[in-house]
Amino acid sequence: MKEYTVALAGNPNTGKSTVFNALTGLNQHTGNWSGKTVEKAVGKYTFEDTKFLVADLPGVYSLYSDSAEEKCAKDYIVSNEADVVVVIADATCLERNLNLCIQITDIFDNVVLCLNIIDEAKKKGIIIDVRLLSETLGIPVICTSARDGKGIRDIKKTVFDICEKNIDVKPKKLGFKDFENEERSRNYIKKTEEICSDVIKNKGKASFLAEKADKVLLSKKFGIPTVIIMICLLFIITARVSNYPCDIISSFLSYIGERFEYFLNTTPLSPQVISLIYDGIFTTTAFVVSVMLPPMAIFFPLFTFLEDCGFLPRIAFCLDGIFSKADAHGKQAVTSMMAFGCNAAAITNCRIIESKRERLIAIVTNNFIPCNGRFPLIIVLTSSFIANGNLFIMSAAIIAFIVMAIGITFLVSKILSMTILKGMRSSFVLELPPYRRPQIGKILVRSILDRTIFVLGRAITAAAPAGALIWLLQNIYVGDISVINAISEFLDPFAKVFGLNGIILAAFFVAFPANEMVLPVVYMCLGGAYAVSDIGNMASFMTLLCENGWTYVTAFCTILFSMNHFPCATALLTIKKETESLFWTFMAFIIPLFTGFIVCFTANFLLNLI
Amino acid sequence: MAYEDLKCISLEDVPLNCKCRVNFIDMDFESRIRLYDLGFVPESVIVPKYTSFLDSTKAYYVKGTLIALRKETGSKIKVNLLKEDKA
Numbered sequence: 155m156k157e158y159t160v161a162l163a164g165n166p167n168t169g170k171s172t173v174f175n176a177l178t179g180l181n182q183h184t185g186n187w188s189g190k191t192v193e194k195a196v197g198k199y200t201f202e203d204t205k206f207l208v209a210d211l212p213g214v215y216s217l218y219s220d221s222a223e224e225k226c227a228k229d230y231i232v233s234n235e236a237d238v239v240v241v242i243a244d245a246t247c248l249e250r251n252l253n254l255c256i257q258i259t260d261i262f263d264n265v266v267l268c269l270n271i272i273d274e275a276k277k278k279g280i281i282i283d284v285r286l287l288s289e290t291l292g293i294p295v296i297c298t299s300a301r302d303g304k305g306i307r308d309i310k311k312t313v314f315d316i317c318e319k320n321i322d323v324k325p326k327k328l329g330f331k332d333f334e335n336e337e338r339s340r341n342y343i344k345k346t347e348e349i350c351s352d353v354i355k356n357k358g359k360a361s362f363l364a365e366k367a368d369k370v371l372l373s374k375k376f377g378i379p380t381v382i383i384m385i386c387l388l389f390i391i392t393a394r395v396s397n398y399p400c401d402i403i404s405s406f407l408s409y410i411g412e413r414f415e416y417f418l419n420t421t422p423l424s425p426q427v428i429s430l431i432y433d434g435i436f437t438t439t440a441f442v443v444s445v446m447l448p449p450m451a452i453f454f455p456l457f458t459f460l461e462d463c464g465f466l467p468r469i470a471f472c473l474d475g476i477f478s479k480a481d482a483h484g485k486q487a488v489t490s491m492m493a494f495g496c497n498a499a500a501i502t503n504c505r506i507i508e509s510k511r512e513r514l515i516a517i518v519t520n521n522f523i524p525c526n527g528r529f530p531l532i533i534v535l536t537s538s539f540i541a542n543g544n545l546f547i548m549s550a551a552i553i554a555f556i557v558m559a560i561g562i563t564f565l566v567s568k569i570l571s572m573t574i575l576k577g578m579r580s581s582f583v584l585e586l587p588p589y590r591r592p593q594i595g596k597i598l599v600r601s602i603l604d605r606t607i608f609v610l611g612r613a614i615t616a617a618a619p620a621g622a623l624i625w626l627l628q629n630i631y632v633g634d635i636s637v638i639n640a641i642s643e644f645l646d647p648f649a650k651v652f653g654l655n656g657i658i659l660a661a662f663f664v665a666f667p668a669n670e671m672v673l674p675v676v677y678m679c680l681g682g683a684y685a686v687s688d689i690g691n692m693a694s695f696m697t698l699l700c701e702n703g704w705t706y707v708t709a710f711c712t713i714l715f716s717m718n719h720f721p722c723a724t725a726l727l728t729i730k731k732e733t734e735s736l737f738w739t740f741m742a743f744i745i746p747l748f749t750g751f752i753v754c755f756t757a758n759f760l761l762n763l764i
Numbered sequence: 765m766a767y768e769d770l771k772c773i774s775l776e777d778v779p780l781n782c783k784c785r786v787n788f789i790d791m792d793f794e795s796r797i798r799l800y801d802l803g804f805v806p807e808s809v810i811v812p813k814y815t816s817f818l819d820s821t822k823a824y825y826v827k828g829t830l831i832a833l834r835k836e837t838g839s840k841i842k843v844n845l846l847k848e849d850k851a
Contacts, residue, residue, distance in 0.1 A: 215801035219794065247828035250803055339797050343805045357828075368830070372814035372823055471832045475818030478834060484821065583802060583837070586823055586830035 157205040158317040159235055163227055163258060164242035165251050166213030167587050169270045171195070172300040173242055174210040177309065201310040204317070209236065217257045218339060231262050238264045238313045245275035245297070246358075246588060248282060249350040253342055255291070256349075259325035264316050265293045266323075268309060272297040274588070280358035287353040292326040301593060364589045371465070372586075377472035384465070385491065392453045399448035407440040430625050438621025438671070439613045445670055446613075447606065449526045453495040455601035462592035467584055474584075480564040481571035482519075483512035484584065490516075490563060493523035497725040499608075501732055511577045514738060515567050517729055521721040521746045522563045524555075527669035528716050534673065538696045539709030559717050566749060574741075616667035616723055624664055624675060638664070638679055652751055653711030653758030655703070662715065667723045672716065707761045711754045718750030769845040776822070776838035780812050784843040791840045803827035804841055 160177075164170045174180070178197030195210040209230065217228040231239055239262055243251035248269070259265050269275075269282065288295040294312050298305030315321040330341040370376050414436060418428045460466055466488050474484030485507045493500035500520050507513040524532060532555060533548075541548035571577070627638035635643070638660060646656030657679045658672075665671035677695060680702050699709075720743045721729065730739040778784045786806050789796045803826040804810065813830060814823040823832045833841075 216797065219797055219801065250827050250829060253801065335793060335797070339800050340805065343800055368814065372816070374815055374817055374819075378817050467832075471814075471816055471821060471823060473817075474832070474834070475816045475820040478820045479818070484832075583798065584832040585802070586832060588829075 155200075155203060155205050157207060158237040158313075159207045159209065160313050161209045161211055161230060161236035161239045162242060163211050163231065163239055163254065164213060165215055165244070165254055167585060168213065168242045168244040168251060169300050170210055170213060170242045173240075173268065173270060173298065173306070173309070174208060176300045176303055176306045177206075178208050199310070201314050204314060206310075206313065206317075214254065216254060216339070216342075217261070218335065231258060236262075236264075238266060238316050240266045240268050240309060240313065242268045242270050245269040245272045245282060246278060246280060248354060249346060252349060253346045256328060256345060257331070257342055259291060259293060260328050260331045263325060264323050265325055266309070266312050266316070267291065267293055267295045268305070269295060269297045270300055273299040273302070273304070274590075275358065278358035278361065279356055280354065281356040283353045283355055287349070290326070290349055290353065292324050294321065294323065361588070367589060368468075368586075371468045372471060377468075381469050381472050384460070384469070388453070388456050388460075389494070391456060392449050396448035396452050399451070400444055403447060404440075404444040407444055411436060411440060426629075429629075430622060434625025435618050435621045438624065438674075439617045441674060442613050442617035442668055442670055443610065445530060446526060447610075449529075450495065450608070451602045451606060453526065454499075454604070455597050457492060457495060458597045458601050459592050459594070462590065462597060464587045464589045467586050470584060471586060476564070477567075480567040482515050482564075482567040483507045483509065486512070486516040486519075486567070489520060490523050490560070493520050493525060495526055496608075497521055497523070497525045497721055498728040501725060501728045504732065511571075511575050514733065515570050515575055517732060518570060518738065518742045518745055519563045519566050521725060521742065522559050522566065522718065522749070524559060524717050525669065527722065528672075530670060531673050531716050532713050534695075535709040535713050538699075539704070539706045555713065555717065562718065562749065562753070566745065570745075617671070620665065620667040620671055624671070624678065627664065628678060638675075642679060651758070652715070652754035653707050653761070654715060654754065655708065657702075658708075658712050658715070662719055665722075666720070669716075669722045707758060710761060711758055714753050714757055715750050718746050718753050720744075720747045769847055772842045772844060774839045775810065775812070775824070775833075775841040775843050776835055778810075778812050778843060778845060780815065783809055783811050783846040785809055785846055787842045787844055789841050791837075795837075799837075799841065802831050803829070804831075809846065810843065 162170050162174055174195065174197060178199050180195075180197045197208045197210070199206050199208065211227045211230055214224040214227045217224060217231070230236065239258055241255040241258055243255060255265070255267050267287070269284065275282070284295050284297060294316075296305055296308045296312060298309065300306065312321070316323055328341070328345060330338050330345070332338075333341060371380055411432070415428075415432050418432055421428075423431075460469075469491065470484045470487050473487035477484050477486050486504075488506070489500045489504050492503050497520055500523075501517050504513050504516045504520070507516055532552065536551045536555070537543060537548050540551050624638070627641070628636050630637045632640045639657075642656035642660045644656065645659045649656050649659040657676055661672045661675035661679065664675050673695075677698070680698050720726070726739060726743060729742045730736070733739060733742075772787050773784075775784065775786075786804055786808050788806060789799055789804065791799070799805075804824075808826065811825040812822050813825050816822070816832075819835070821832050821834050822838055823830045824838075
């Protein structure tokens with residue numbers, strides 16, 4: 155079977171990834187947000203018994219800037235690896251998008267222009283003379299609405315015809331590519347304006363609703379309150395809704411657990427091994443899945459919904475003022491917001507920050523935002539020791555903790571940018587894309603599926619080994635005490651300085667693979683339960699903690715240490731992958747830990763004065 | 765009728781919703797090209813639409829899209845105000 159290569163090029167946020175998914179049937183992450191695709195994605199499709207390899211290039215505005223994405227796109231096109239380059243342009247703002255197309259036709263022949271989002275352009279009353287545009291450029295022009303799959307077959311047919319030489323593409327060469335840098339850019343832009351003034355017969359009108367929404371969301375007065383309401387709603391819905399699936403999954407896993415235990419007892423395995431497998435590995439994994447999966451599966455679809463609608467760049471715009479004071483990037487607002495769901499996912503998302511310095515600040519400080527895995531500890535201890543069950547005090551205290559986390563993020567960002575990450579603030583350029591109707595069905599299927607795979611993957615790679623480790627530490631004895639208790643006793647004098655105790659500090663280290671394990675490990679060390687999943691009765695848990703010398707100071711310091719300590723194993727591995735630097739991985743480990751010790755020491759000192 | 769004010773001011777100083785025309789960009793080549801690509805090219809018409817909390821960032825309507833720039837970038841884009849002729 156013959157095989158050809160097709161490259162998809164275009165400005166950021168023109169729907170390249172959507173076209174890529176429609177062509178290949180793959181699920182490349184898409185979002186109404188410029189710069190989602192940061193590295194080349196590759197997929198395949200077959201048309202008329204011919205194989206096509208599709209390369210989705212990063213979104214670029216021009217081929218002649220110095221950014222890594224632009225170099226990658228240009229090098230790929232110049233290398234002649236592709237048989238055809240399909241330039242995806244947003245039909246609602248052709249003038250901005252056509253510039254790249256004429257730059258490409260100047261260096262490459264087999265080019266097809268795809269006018270995507272044509273349905274929205276029509277709704278706005280934009281009229282483009284497609285035939286004239288095709289004649290002017292000397293290349294085929296196809297109208298598509300990739301979200302609905304419209305025009306995708308036309309792309310496949312045209313690409314096939316070009317590859318099979320059924321169509322001879324002869325783009326009109328402008329010859330600007332050899333000009334001096336500035337002259338070249340200005341000539342391309344001038345030519346784009348000329349072409350657009352000929353082919354765009356009606357420029358259309360901006361959407362009334364979108365303008366109204368922007369007047370609220372982007373306004374100086376209402377912008378930030380609206381963002382705060384949005385974030386609060388995100389949390390409330392996540393917390394409220396996730397209770398039900400948490401209970402269902404927990405009951406289901408208990409039922410499976412009973413069967414599994416019964417099965418294990420029928421095997422010739424020794425009682426010790428059965429206990430290791432069931433009490434150590436199975437129950438720990440089951441606990442992580444039932445506690446983590448529902449909030450993740452609810453938080454992320456909601457987050458993707460905001461992303462798809464086009465709210466995220468607007469949130470970044472609203473909060474940029476505050477972030478600029480900390481010498482950080484406005485887009486850090488979005489990565490920080492995502493961190494409430496999962497630090498590891500948010501660290502990957504830091505790729506949207508173009509400047510390396512500000513990206514590193516965002517990565518290193520990301521861990522100061524408490525994720526889903528740490529919230530249960532914060533909520534349980536706040537409710538029991540600080541609010542004594544009073545819902546109002548509890549909500550106020552949790553909001554205060556979140557504000558504190560954000561404050562520490564700003565402070566550490568500022569310190570980093572004044573010390574080891576000293577340098578010029580990069581220019582903040584952010585495209586605020588039009589609001590788009592979210593693809594709810596796709597969001598639900600993709601987010602829930604993605605998150606389920608993520609949580610299950612984490613359960614297998616982190617929670618299961620951690621479960622085995624906890625069991626071993628608890629069941630191997632040094633003299634007459636277990637290893638975990640020996641470690642706790644060793645750490646106790648040091649931990650006391652920070653308002654903690656040896657068991658708490660040991661629990662944080664043991665729970666390194668998964669943050670959500672801290673409280674269950676404390677519970678087990680105090681002899682409250684044989685297995686992690688037994689932590690069902692909160693009242694008895696609190697009594698147990700109080701009997702073991704816990705006061706509100708201990709609880710307060712434990713909350714602070716939970717918010718300010720090293721990232722979990724998954725987040726740390728992601729940091730290593732994203733920064734490709736052991737130094738920055740180490741810094742991301744040590745900075746929050748050091749901050750945690752300072753914060754806890756100060757809190758312990760002050761609270762003991764009262 | 766609209767006429768162009770000959771006095772060159774920075775884009776940062778243009779009041780919200782007032783049209784202006786880009787004259788030149790006082791930045792290094794790379795930054796200039798990046799801004800050209802986004803539509804901040806000499807002769808193009810720009811309208812500042814929104815300003816963020818603490819006034820550090822503004823959103824400009826340029827070539828059919830809203831683009832946000834920080835104060836330090838906006839102050840380096842020199843423009844001429846387009847004023848409505850009262851007569």
